[in-house]
Amino acid sequence: MSTDTIQKDEPVSRVFWRFAIPSVAAMLISGLYQIIDGIFVGHYVGYAGLAGINMAWPIIASIMGFGILVGMGAGSLISMARGAGDNSQAQRILNNAIGLLLFFSALATPLVMLFGHQLLLLQGAHGVSLQHGYDYIHIFGYVAPFAIISTAIPILIRNDNSPHIATALTILGAVLNIGLDYLYLGVLDQGLRGAAIATAISQIIVTGVGVVYFISAQAEIRVTKIRLNLSSILAISRLGSSSLVMFAYFSFVIALHNLLLMKYGGEVYVGAFAIIGYIATLYYLFAEGIAAGMQPPVSYDFGNARPHRVKQTVMLAGKVILISGTATILLLNLYPEFFISLFSSQDESLLRTTIEGLRLHLSLLFLDGFLFLASVYFMAVGKGGKALFVSMGNMLVQFPFLYFVPQWLGVTGVWLALPLSNLVLTLIVAPMLWKDLKLLTELKFKAVKA
Incomplete structure (x- = not known):
């Protein structure tokens, strides 16, 4: 469907x-x-x-975060430019996005090779867990x-008005990964290296x-010259x-939890935390998919000066995220x-530890979804400072909870630090979000009335 269709009075919910839906599917599949x-390991x-x-994941996620920076930043600008009818600006943004990806890519390998092993040690890794983590990081x-x-790439393709192609590309990668995981772990017994x-x-x-997509006729905005x-x-x-x-927040929080769980519990607690993280990821990816799927229409309607549609879209996305988060907590309990059992079915001590941690650590899971939504909304309407405030706040507010609460409650305090900080x-x-939405619609009303 072309972007011209979005300019008409198509119902907000349909857009x-x-x-x-493609965004959620892409996120869930990419999360595989x-x-x-985790399942195979x-x-x-x-x-x-x-x-x-x-312990390897915080390092990996930090590197992948630069891809998210370019995808979401350029994607928002591309959609806003298209909404304003400025396709030449959208073209310039795409060309620069590719150039920026290449720049970050040139820095990635030396950074991992130089600091990867030390970053594992900083999380308290030792013995067998250290060797496993390094096997993964080295490859x-x-x-x-x-x-x-x-x-x-999939985020940029989605903002090129091809959400289904972006989803198909993500499915391709996930299916390949599943088949190759079975080959390298189940058949060849290559461990984390595999x-x-x-x-x-x-x-x-x-x-x-x-890359082939963006130089083909299928793309509405093609890469013409890397800038x-x-x-x-x-x-x-x-x-x-x-x-x-x-x-970076997720990476740091995972790393800090790893360190504290090794200190107050041991290797089995870090293993339990890994399982809890995989389970929570299913909801995180759903919530991120809803928020990311909200971004193109919000950016487009904002660029097209239709704030009432922006508010309706954000409210709908918020209801979906909060209801699904509450349902997820209920099912997990x-x-x-x-x-x-999807990740381990043999170790009783691991099972007991994971159940305890899951019920405490994920008790306010839906608040993570709300914070995703708020950050993406501010980014989608060009308010990068407020989006950064939400993201930075999400990181900084955890410091005092992770520092003090485990000292008072031990390993229970490690599990509770996240929900308490998210509540604050x-x-x-x-x-802040409600005030911004209200101001947006009021300004438009006054302009129309004048």
Whole structure:
């Protein structure tokens, strides 16, 4: 469907779901890279392998965050330019986005190779878990550029008004990863090294297909000349920085939890935390998919000066995120053994530890979804500073909780730090979001009345 259709009086809910459903599907499928790795590692390597990959993940996510920065920042600008009818500006943004991806890619491999092992040690990794983590990181270092580009490409394709192609590309990568995980872990018994190779091959193929799309006639806005224009790069970085910070936040929080769980519990607690993270990722990806799917129509309607539609879209996305989050918490508390058995079915101590952590750590899971929504909304309407505030706040507010609460409550305090800090931040962000939406519609009303 062309962007001209969005300019008409098509119902807000229809436009929202047209973008949200492919986005959610893409996010959930892309998450299989991480989740499928966890399933195979849990069953074929054990909780020490889960601990190792969980300590490798903060490093991987930090690198992939640069792909999210470019994808979300450039994607928002492309959709706003298209909404304003300025396709030449959209073209310039895309050209600069590709140039910025190549720049970040050139830095990725040396950074991982130089600091990867030390970053594992900083999380308290030692013995078997350290070896497993390094096996994964060592392979990832060679293909880190493809991790960055394959993360950004589907987002850019979605903002080129091709959400179904973006979803299909993500499905391709996930299916490849599942098949290769089975080959390298289940058949060849390569451990975490094999899991890393499987993911790397999938990301290389996704990158190749995505590049072909943007130089083909299928793309509405094609790459014509790779550029690095300072003003465009700053605009992309300003809007996308909140997404990068959000990824950095997750990476840092996971790393800090790993360190504290090793201190107050041990390797089995880090393995349990890995399983809880994989389970929570299913909701996080759904919520991120809803928020990311909300972004193109919100950016478009904002660029087209239709704030009433912006508010309706945000309210609809918020209801979906909060209701689904509440339902997820209920299911996890009723059937924890079922979800845990996807990743491990043999270790009783791991099962008991995971159930305890799951019920505490994910008790306010839906607030994470709301904070995703708020950050993406501010980015979608060009308010990069507020988007960055939400993302930075999400990181900074956890420091005191992770520092003090475990000292008082031990390992229970580690599990509770996240929900408590999310509650505090939501009490700040929710009024800020509501005020911004109200001001947006009031300004439009006054302009029309005048």
